[in-house]
Amino acid sequence: MKLTPVTGSFAVCRLGPDDPIPAVLSTARFVAIARTADELSIVCLEEHAPEGARVERGWSCLKVEGPLPFLATGIMASLVTPLAAASIPIFAISTFDTDYLLFKDADRERAVEALRAAGHAVEVEGW
Numbered sequence: 001m002k003l004t005p006v007t008g009s010f011a012v013c014r015l016g017p018d019d020p021i022p023a024v025l026s027t028a029r030f031v032a033i034a035r036t037a038d039e040l041s042i043v044c045l046e047e048h049a050p051e052g053a054r055v056e057r058g059w060s061c062l063k064v065e066g067p068l069p070f071l072a073t074g075i076m077a078s079l080v081t082p083l084a085a086a087s088i089p090i091f092a093i094s095t096f097d098t099d100y101l102l103f104k105d106a107d108r109e110r111a112v113e114a115l116r117a118a119g120h121a122v123e124v125e126g127w
Helices: 023-027 075-085 105-117
Strands: 002-015 031-035 040-045 054-064 091-094 099-104
Touching: 002 099, 054 105, 075 091, 075 099, 075 105, 099 105
Parallel strands: none
Antiparallel strands: 002 040, 002 054, 031 040, 054 099, 091 099
16 A cells, blocks of 8 residues: 655544534544544644643554545555554544544654555655
8 A cells, every 4th residue: 555644743632422523623624523422533633623622642644545445455454453563553544535544653653664564655755
């Protein structure tokens, strides 16, 4: 797989299940939102982290170049397996077209090495 960096430092945020989605996120260039009966989770650039949220900062993001066909199997497994073997925690996001992998900024170099060792093409220019 070919992976390219998404510029910026990201935050993974948790709000209550009935909290509103902050308006600032409607114009953010990268945001992933999931609401369940238990929580409202938001992944966004750190500068857009909502006030009052429980926030985990300092995440780097790689995009799997797509679009990926829905019938493709094993894509995420091929990415997370080498990271797990290197003891690198991840946060994964899937969209209609592709997947995104987030890992802590401190693990960036090791993550790139592990993914490349597994045969993935990882671009780092502009990161």
